[in-house]
Amino acid sequence: MSDDIPGILKDAESKMAKTIDVTKEEFSAIRTGRANAAMFQGITVDYYGAPTPLNQLASLQFPEARTIIVTPYDKTATSAIESALRDSDLGVNPTNNGDNLRLVLPALTEERRKEYVKLAKNKAEDGRIAVRGTRGNAKKSIEKLVKDKEIGEDEGTRAEKDLEALTKKYIEQVDAALAAKETELATV
Known part of the structure; x- marks a missing residue:
């Protein structure tokens, strides 16, 4: 002072x-009707035993208002990212298509x-x-x-x-x- x-x-x-x-x-x-990157800031993934922020492990794309595509930089982290997203408070169940994860946010x-x-x-x-x-x-x-x-x-x-x-x-x-x-x- x-x-x-x-x-x-x-x-x-x-x-x-x-x-x-x-x-x-x-x-x-705080989630609204539209998906945004800030919703994912609090999500950490157990990456080789270390809690790592999701935005350091994957890119996020928002093709539609309630759809998010998560593309991991390291394909071996896909299952860890998938479980972290499933366990988060977003209320989503990721769909894994091998290359990326697709999330559809439920309507509020x-x-x-x-x-x-x-x-x-x-x-x-x-x-x-x-x-x-x-x-x-x-x-x-x-x-x-x-x-x-x-x-x-x-x-x-x-x-x-x-x-x-x-x-x-x-x-x-x-x-x-x-x-x-x-x-x-x-x-x-």
Whole structure:
């Protein structure tokens, strides 16, 4: 942490911006009606005894909205990739044609959509908590500067107001990202 007001606010803003990026990234991993590469980021494959991310072992192609073709770089890893995909929470059963794996994502049921909305809300709340945690740390730094008489109380109060405005801005961004994801999930 910096030891001056602009530095503290700048640190807080950069951490809040990173929180927004992480939250949006987590949203992109939540499945919607269309297949996308982010859905596969959390999938690891047991490759020669080492957990390896799927994107390092195979290429992904999306010929249709709900169809994915997984082409392993190493054909010997095909069965390990197939079992990792089957065990994932995507709800897919890969079809192995020898050269690649074909996945057809099942249509989202209303119940499954509601589960995904709930998951998105939980991830949004995690984002809000992280933003508020950053605010708390910055506020402590500002209070310490006032207590150590490095800045005046008026300046400290102004800095806390700026910090609150910053916090509000980033929490609104989390809420906007959540609203967009809920709309995306509701679209059939």
